[in-house]
Amino acid sequence: MLDTLPFKSDSQSAAVGAGLPDLRIIALPVSTTAGKPAEELLPVARQIRQEVIDALTKEPQNKTVVTVRPVKAKPAAILTFSGKTAGEAEENMEKFFLANKWSDGLPMVPATPEAVNAMLKGTDLSRDHIVGIADPRKGIATVEKIAINAVMAGARPAYMPVLIATVEALTDPAFDLYGVQATGGLAAPLLIVSGPIINDLNINFSYSTAGPGWRSNSTIGRAMRLILINLGQAWPGINDMKDVGNPAKFGIVMAENERQTPANWASIREREGFSKQVSTISVYASQSYRQIHDSQKYLLPSTPVKPIVDPMIPSLMSNSLNAYAEQWGEEMLIVFSPVMAENLAKIGYTPEKIQKELYEKGRISRRLFGPRPLGAVAVTSGIPQWIDDLPDDALVPVVPKSEDIKIMVSGGKGPGDGFVIDRWGFGNSHYVTKEIKLPKNWKSLLKDLSGWETPIEVK
Amino acid sequence: MRMHRFKIFLAVLLSTGFLIASACMFTCSSYAATEAQIKVLDPRGELYSAPAMPINVRLQTLTGKKIGILNNTKPGADSFLPFLLQALKEAYPTIEFKTWTIPYNVYPNKANDLKALAAWSDGVIGLLGD
Numbered sequence: 001m002l003d004t005l006p007f008k009s010d011s012q013s014a015a016v017g018a019g020l021p022d023l024r025i026i027a028l029p030v031s032t033t034a035g036k037p038a039e040e041l042l043p044v045a046r047q048i049r050q051e052v053i054d055a056l057t058k059e060p061q062n063k064t065v066v067t068v069r070p071v072k073a074k075p076a077a078i079l080t081f082s083g084k085t086a087g088e089a090e091e092n093m094e095k096f097f098l099a100n101k102w103s104d105g106l107p108m109v110p111a112t113p114e115a116v117n118a119m120l121k122g123t124d125l126s127r128d129h130i131v132g133i134a135d136p137r138k139g140i141a142t143v144e145k146i147a148i149n150a151v152m153a154g155a156r157p158a159y160m161p162v163l164i165a166t167v168e169a170l171t172d173p174a175f176d177l178y179g180v181q182a183t184g185g186l187a188a189p190l191l192i193v194s195g196p197i198i199n200d201l202n203i204n205f206s207y208s209t210a211g212p213g214w215r216s217n218s219t220i221g222r223a224m225r226l227i228l229i230n231l232g233q234a235w236p237g238i239n240d241m242k243d244v245g246n247p248a249k250f251g252i253v254m255a256e257n258e259r260q261t262p263a264n265w266a267s268i269r270e271r272e273g274f275s276k277q278v279s280t281i282s283v284y285a286s287q288s289y290r291q292i293h294d295s296q297k298y299l300l301p302s303t304p305v306k307p308i309v310d311p312m313i314p315s316l317m318s319n320s321l322n323a324y325a326e327q328w329g330e331e332m333l334i335v336f337s338p339v340m341a342e343n344l345a346k347i348g349y350t351p352e353k354i355q356k357e358l359y360e361k362g363r364i365s366r367r368l369f370g371p372r373p374l375g376a377v378a379v380t381s382g383i384p385q386w387i388d389d390l391p392d393d394a395l396v397p398v399v400p401k402s403e404d405i406k407i408m409v410s411g412g413k414g415p416g417d418g419f420v421i422d423r424w425g426f427g428n429s430h431y432v433t434k435e436i437k438l439p440k441n442w443k444s445l446l447k448d449l450s451g452w453e454t455p456i457e458v459k
Numbered sequence: 460m461r462m463h464r465f466k467i468f469l470a471v472l473l474s475t476g477f478l479i480a481s482a483c484m485f486t487c488s489s490y491a492a493t494e495a496q497i498k499v500l501d502p503r504g505e506l507y508s509a510p511a512m513p514i515n516v517r518l519q520t521l522t523g524k525k526i527g528i529l530n531n532t533k534p535g536a537d538s539f540l541p542f543l544l545q546a547l548k549e550a551y552p553t554i555e556f557k558t559w560t561i562p563y564n565v566y567p568n569k570a571n572d573l574k575a576l577a578a579w580s581d582g583v584i585g586l587l588g589d
Contacts, residue, residue: 001585002543004535011587017506022514034534041539045546052543053550056526056582059517076500089497102502111499139504148502179564231504376532380562428564 001025002052004032006241010136010182013239017138024055073128073140076148078113101235104225104250111151119147122160124439131164132171135178136239139231141167146223149230153223156452158201158445159216162281163223165434166191167231169283170224176429180285181234184241187424188248189228190286190333191221192408194256194269195279197436200446202453205255207412210289214454221251248286254410259458260338261409262345268408271351272433279436284333284406285429286421292334293417325369327425328396329382331404334358339416341409351407359402363395381425406431413459518582521551527580528558536586543586563587 001023003011008027015023028044030036081096083089090110097103109115120127120143127144134141146163155163170177170189180187198205204214212218234240258267269280334354336344344354366387370377374388387396399405411418423429439445518524528544530536544556559576561569576583 001587002539003587007587019511020514021511024514028539032535033539034537036538038542041542042545045539045542046549049546049550052547052584053521056521056584057518060514073505076502078498079501081497081499083495083497086495086497089495093497093499110497111502113498113500116500133507134504138507140507141504144500145502145504148500152502176564226502230502233504233506376530376560376562379566380532380564382566 002028002048004028004030006031006237009237010239010241013136014182017136022060024060026051026055073130073142073145075128076116076144101238102230104222104229106222108152109154111148115151116144116147119151119155119157119160120144121441122147122157122439122445123164125164131167134167134171134227134232135234136182137233139233141171141227141231145231146227149226150219150223153219153226154215155219155223156215156449158442158449159220159223161436161438162193162197162201162220163227165281165436166220166224166283167227169281169432169434170228172432172434174428174430175283175285175432177232179426180424180429181228181232182239182241183424183426184243185424185426186242186244186246186287187285187429188246188252188287189224190248190284190421191224191251191253192256192268192282192284192333193253193279193436194258194267194274194282194408195436196277197279197438198255198258200442202449202456203253203255204454204456205257205259205410206456206458207414209254209257209410209412210252214456215452217253217255218251221253223251225249225251246287248289252286254335256408257338257410257412260341260413262341265341265345265351265409268406269433271407272431274433274435280433281436282431282433284331284421284431285424286333287424288422290420290422291417292340292420293415324364325374325377325383326381328369328387328398329400330398330423330425331406331431332399332423333406333408333421333431334418335408335410335421336418337411337416338409338413340418343416352402354407355402355405358405359397359399362398364398365392366390366394366396367392369396382428412457521547521554521582523553523555524551524581525555525557525579527576527583528556529576529583529585530558530560531563531585531587532560533563533587540586543584 001011003025005027008025011025015021015025026048028048030044033041081089081093083092093110094103094108097108098105123143125143127142127147129143130140131143131146132141133139143164146167147160150160150163169175180189193203201216202214203216209217228234236242236245256268261267267276268282269278270276272280272282274280369383369387372388374383377383378388382400390396528540530540540558547554557579559572561572561576
């Protein structure tokens with residue numbers, strides 16, 4: 001297997017995960033080969049030629065013996081840290097976690113056996129129940145391990161049902177967690193909560209829902225990141241190859257503002273096929289966040305009013321202009337503030353009408369995809385033959401179906417802003433929604449949240 | 460004189476006692492401090508790996524062999540492939556290459572394409588990356 005030098009550790013990690021630890025991986029001594037001229041690449045090929053020949057003709061020194069590891073996780077081991085004082089012992093724990101890449105860099109709450117036992121009261125599932133297998137290293141996500149990382153993040157036991165559903169969603173093959181974690185792109189899972197649990201857990205759905213200030217939003221997002229670090233075991237520069245990363249990797253939890261959603265607009269969970277009574281969590285491989293603005297209020301009365309969706313179109317189409325063919329087939333997430341949604345509803349828009357209009361108007365030239373035939377990239381991106389066959393000037397939708405433009409109402413009643421969040425496109429990640437299942441002791445569990453709430457401003 | 464000696468003895472005794480007590484306090488307090496401990500549960504997930512498989516027996520030589528090339532469609536593979544083949548042909552002119560373009564993500568016929576690559580090839584070189 002040949003790879004470029006920065007990706008060698010990523011390839012090794014993948015080979016081990018796939019059960020091929022002896023796979024011979026040869027690193028080309030360059031950061032990339034794409035677009036490099038012959039005078040640079042031929043000497044590289046000659047330089048690594050003998051390694052390639054050896055890899056095909058020489059046995060590895062220590063050949064792996066075939067082993068079978070059943071999916072059965074052991075209970076978590078206890079780690080002991082000492083110091084002159086309790087505070088120093090905690091600091092030594094933090095230092096150990098940092099040195100071993102087990103931390104997100106922020107201070108940790110110690111996951112003592114007592115704290116983890118308390119966290120486990122947030123679920124009816126047994127502590128050894130396996131919720132999923134987290135890529136890229138295929139860490140077994142037991143309920144116990146989720147609880148440990150939740151404690152470390154500062155989460156409360158009542159958040160456990162959300163975290164368990166989050167792990168179910170992240171490890172659903174439709175989400176392509178492997179790709180999201182390992183990619184060099186900017187992917188970062190964004191969590192979207194919908195339903196009555198928003199009120200139960202004091203999740204901020206109003207002003208700056210995507211920002212800090214609420215225990216639930218902040219620690220659920222942080223717990224997700226710690227789970228991705230400690231169970232998926234992705235690490236920057238080893239098997240998480242994002243060139244510059246994404247601030248959303250700290251963990252963003254947004255909640256739907258159903259209270260201020262127009263009456264005739266269904267919630268996002270209902271449009272994903274769930275009933276109004278349940279609560280859901282969705283994971284979305286967010287890439288970039290672009291503001292959209294209701295600019296009509298700045299127009300002079302004499303200026304002809306454009307349909308309100310028009311200003312959004314450039315934001316919708318500006319995704320990855322340099323790589324349309326590779327990134328085609330993405331979903332888009334549009335977050336309307338309550339004021340924007342209200343204005344749209346007043347002139348007869350529903351989410352379905354907005355989806356259709358954006359699908360029709362937000363089109364790009366076939367020329368941007370590259371010359372015909374597209375070949376392998378068409379297979380990778382799922383580009384249908386009819387698009388490949390179009391003349392250069394023909395217009396192509398930015399998503400395969402109008403429903404791939406996801407719409408939700410969130411945030412507070414401000415001047416009328418929202419944003420378009422495009423999805424990481426080099427891969428097959430999809431918007432995945434799971435029901436949040438509540439334990440039998442839900443009502444008594446919520447009593448624990450007393451004193452942990454931050455008032456939510458709703459105007 | 461006797462009284463004076465007694466005072467000296469008492470002073471030495473008290474000083475020694477003070478030193479011993481101080482040393483003891485210091486030792487005892489350090490001992491107590493090093494005892495501060497915190498016990499936490501390991502947050503790392505146990506790794507599930509697919510059954511670990513050894514790689515196939517290596518070829519004796521590349522002379523006259525059929526080497527399948529797995530191009531995973533990342534841009535870097537396309538760029539480098541012609542030069543790799545040229546460099547290997549320089550060393551083994553009778554080597555035969557055939558390239559399979561198999562995208563890195565999942566698609567319906569992927570398993571069959573991989574089987575076809577394995578069936579044709581004496582050995583396989585995979586190229587991936589950016």
